[in-house]
Amino acid sequence: xxxxxxxxxxxxxxxxxxxxxxxxxxxxxxxxxxxxxxxxxxxxxxxxxxxxxxxxxxxxxxxxxxxxxxxxxxxxxxxxxxxxxxxxxxxxxxxxxxxxxxxxxxxxxxxxxxxxxxxxxxxxxxxxxxxxxxxxxxxxxxxxxxxxxxxxxxxxxxxxxxxxxxxxxxxxxxxxxxxxxxxxxxxxxxxxxxxxxxxxxxxxxxxxxxxxxxxxxxxxxxxxxxxxxxxxxxxxxxxxxxxxxxxxxxxxxxxxxxxxxxxxxxxxxxxxxxxxxxxxxxxxxxxxxxxxxxxxxxxxxxxxxxxxxxxxxxxxxxxxxxxxxxxxxxxxxxxxxxxxxxxxxxxxxxxxxxxxxxxxxxxxxxxx
Amino acid sequence: xxxxxxxxxxxxxxxxxxxxxxxxxxxxxxxxxxxxxxxxxxxxxxxxxxxxxxxxxxxxxxxxxxxxxxxxxxxxxxxxxxxxxxxxxxxxxxxxxxxxxxxxxxxxxxxxxxxxxxxxxxxxxxxxxxxxxxxxxxxxxxxxxxxxxxxxxxxxxxxxxxxxxxxxxxxxxxxxxxxxxxxxxxxxxxxxxxxxxxxxxxxxxxxxxxxxxxxxxxxxxxxxxxxxxxxxxxxxxxxxxxxxxxxxxxxxxxxxxxxxxxxxxxxxxxxxxxxxxxxxxxxxxxxxxxxxxxxxxxxxxxxxxxxxxxxxxxxxxxxxxxxxxxxxxxxxxxxxxxxxxxxxxxxxxxxxxxxxxxxxxxxxxxxx
Numbered sequence: 026x027x028x029x030x031x032x033x034x035x036x037x038x039x040x041x042x043x044x045x046x047x048x049x050x051x052x053x054x055x056x057x058x059x060x061x062x063x064x065x066x067x068x069x070x071x072x073x074x075x076x077x078x079x080x081x082x083x084x085x086x087x088x089x090x091x092x093x094x095x096x097x098x099x100x101x102x103x104x105x106x107x108x109x110x111x112x113x114x115x116x117x118x119x120x121x122x123x124x125x126x127x128x129x130x131x132x133x134x135x136x137x138x139x140x141x142x143x144x145x146x147x148x149x150x151x152x153x154x155x156x157x158x159x160x161x162x163x164x165x166x167x168x169x170x171x172x173x174x175x176x177x178x179x180x181x182x183x184x185x186x187x188x189x190x191x192x193x194x195x196x197x198x199x200x201x202x203x204x205x206x207x208x209x210x211x212x213x214x215x216x217x218x219x220x221x222x223x224x225x226x227x228x229x230x231x232x233x234x235x236x237x238x239x240x241x242x243x244x245x246x247x248x249x250x251x252x253x254x255x256x257x258x259x260x261x262x263x264x265x266x267x268x269x270x271x272x273x274x275x276x277x278x279x280x281x282x283x284x285x286x287x288x289x290x291x292x293x294x295x296x297x298x299x300x301x302x303x304x305x306x307x308x309x310x311x312x313x314x315x316x317x318x319x320x321x322x323x324x325x326x327x328x329x330x331x332x333x334x335x336x337x338x339x340x341x342x343x344x345x346x347x348x349x350x351x352x353x354x355x356x357x358x359x360x361x362x363x364x365x366x367x368x369x370x371x372x373x374x375x376x377x378x379x380x381x382x383x384x385x386x387x388x389x390x391x392x393x
Numbered sequence: 394x395x396x397x398x399x400x401x402x403x404x405x406x407x408x409x410x411x412x413x414x415x416x417x418x419x420x421x422x423x424x425x426x427x428x429x430x431x432x433x434x435x436x437x438x439x440x441x442x443x444x445x446x447x448x449x450x451x452x453x454x455x456x457x458x459x460x461x462x463x464x465x466x467x468x469x470x471x472x473x474x475x476x477x478x479x480x481x482x483x484x485x486x487x488x489x490x491x492x493x494x495x496x497x498x499x500x501x502x503x504x505x506x507x508x509x510x511x512x513x514x515x516x517x518x519x520x521x522x523x524x525x526x527x528x529x530x531x532x533x534x535x536x537x538x539x540x541x542x543x544x545x546x547x548x549x550x551x552x553x554x555x556x557x558x559x560x561x562x563x564x565x566x567x568x569x570x571x572x573x574x575x576x577x578x579x580x581x582x583x584x585x586x587x588x589x590x591x592x593x594x595x596x597x598x599x600x601x602x603x604x605x606x607x608x609x610x611x612x613x614x615x616x617x618x619x620x621x622x623x624x625x626x627x628x629x630x631x632x633x634x635x636x637x638x639x640x641x642x643x644x645x646x647x648x649x650x651x652x653x654x655x656x657x658x659x660x661x662x663x664x665x666x667x668x669x670x671x672x673x674x675x676x677x678x679x680x681x682x683x684x685x686x687x688x689x690x691x692x693x694x695x696x697x698x699x700x701x702x703x704x705x706x707x708x709x710x711x712x713x714x715x716x717x718x719x720x721x722x723x724x725x726x727x728x729x730x731x732x733x734x735x736x737x738x739x740x741x742x743x744x745x746x747x748x749x750x751x752x753x754x755x756x757x758x759x760x761x
Binding site for chain 2: 106109110113114117118141144145146147148149169171174175176177180181182183184262
């Protein structure tokens with residue numbers, strides 16, 4: 026069993042990573058002061074409920090916890106204010122009080138939704154995450170919770186730290202291969218921003234990671250969570266440093282948006298975005314090997330590094346402008362200086378970004 | 394000009410109370426670090442907009458601030474997730490960024506709604522209150538912000554402290570007499586819980602207060618805010634002490650709910666609730682003068698101390714049970730020990746509460 030501590034003063038919390046943890050969920054909850062006197066709300070989605078809900082409910086019941094459960098539809102559409110209000114209805118009808126806890130059983134969508142419910146039910150109650158995807162190793166560190174507004178993603182939310190995170194590697198065994206790769210995208214990102222050796226380790230252990238080998242996966246999640254935790258503990262509310270975690274996200278978010286959130290998974294879009302940032306780095310004068318090595322790492326994890334031809338450069342540029350407010354003619358990007366180190370660059374010429382997007386296409390030629 | 398400081402460490406903020414403050418709103422904002430570079434969102438309601446919006450917008454524009462405005466319907470119905478999402482839409486379309494500020498221009502409803510928008514837009518931006526009711530002196534201290542769920546009031550919210558509160562006494566001059574009395578209900582409540590002399594001062598200066606004399610009103614608001622600020626600074630997140638601020642609120646909320654939120658104003662319902670708490674105190678063995686003196690204070694401010702006959706005791710009891718989770722047969726109440734001092738009493742027999750509600754009716758006989 027591995028433990029990563031997210032160090033945030035009185036809001037610090039542990040992430041437990043290992044096998045068979047759900048079978049111990051009751052004792053873990055009790056050890057961390059989750060009350061058996063007030064009802065718990067479990068929030069999960071249809072897919073995760075099918076695989077894991079019964080076991081979680083049974084374990085909690087046998088440890089003396091009262092639970093109510095809200096099952097939402099799988100997918101990003103559940104991160105809406107409408108579904109948020111439905112979850113609140115379940116919470117109220119289930120009699121949750123100020124000593125109650127919300128348990129997120131699922132991936133990033135469930136974590137974000139349930140976390141914002143916990144942050145705002147009666148102005149804030151306790152929150153526990155039980156992630157069931159690799160991608161959620163990213164969202165389970167740092168307390169960012171949110172729902173989407175029809176006009177923009179993650180626009181309505183809070184910073185709300187969990188009491189603990191219980192990462193049961195066994196739940197990952199049911200993930201489809203595409204979700205495995207997409208999850209590893211954020212893992213290798215943590216290496217690319219702060220730890221080149223870890224990024225190389227991800228590439229060298231791609232086969233074990235892709236086949237969900239518990240030893241490799243456990244180490245990768247521990248290292249990924251640790252890197253993110255170190256950044257977050259220095260800048261909890263994203264005033265400056267925390268922005269480096271957005272490597273690949275400006276281009277990636279735009280690709281997701283222009284693709285209508287159906288074409289690419291978040292991790293896939295971020296992967297293309299990281300390839301784009303590496304290409305920008307080279308165009309800004311960094312070593313050419315940055316792009317080549319980034320691409321080799323991402324492709325080893327079966328991640329895309331170019332986007333489909335039908336996504337137009339104009340649309341991608343417009344989506345980026347909408348996502349972030351850039352000063353006229355210049356854009357802010359997280360740019361790799363080498364593998365394992367990045368800078369926040371505030372004055373990237375818009376034309377250079379446009380060139381990169383043009384070249385970041387299937388069949389497109391890369392000019393460095 | 395009077396200044397009350399709400400002492401909450403790094404979240405401390407000043408409440409300025411005086412005449413003509415809106416004419417100085419630009420300089421006040423600048424002094425408190427509100428940026429002219431990012432757009433401000435003004436949230437107000439139709440009634441307040443009619444009287445004061447133009448002046449606020451003009452003053453801010455002349456001080457170099459860019460503003461967008463959302464005008465909501467006057468009244469409690471605007472504290473819904475639907476209106477909340479509409480305000481968010483205005484914020485996004487107006488280009489608010491993470492350095493922007495939400496300005497609540499209005500009473501408690503606008504303050505609660507705009508405050509929750511500020512708490513959750515992009516996971517939290519700055520917030521300023523410009524209260525235009527007497528009642529808002531209560532809600533502008535302590536950072537409690539929320540919207541209602543169809544099943545329960547204030548169920549969805551946050552603790553989000555403003556940067557400053559600008560209490561311009563001139564805006565109160567347009568208040569209807571019934572709102573004046575209802576606002577004074579929370580003012581005298583602050584005396585009843587912590588400062589008997591101030592409660593008596595309210596009674597002795599009822600005529601000046603009811604006629605909105607700026608000197609009396611300024612002092613009353615300053616003292617009311619100070620008492621609340623002292624309680625809140627010792628218990629920001631309502632773990633224990635802060636509960637004393639709920640004097641009269643358990644019965645009062647039930648009266649509001651059973652009356653369908655149209656029959657009684659919040660302050661009126663709380664007034665009846667405070668009379669009920671005083672009656673409970675006497676039935677629990679406290680001095681009989683507590684009830685008599687409480688009633689004399691409330692009636693001097695033209696506040697009701699009994700409810701309409703058609704509100705049934707069963708409905709009121711059921712609403713209280715729904716509002717708070719009480720242990721079987723026993724209820725928690727804030728009970729006056731004398732004028733200016735209260736206790737949190739956890740084991741008030743349900744039957745005693747039922748007797749009080751029975752007697753708390755127009756024409757009902759009081760038995761102590």
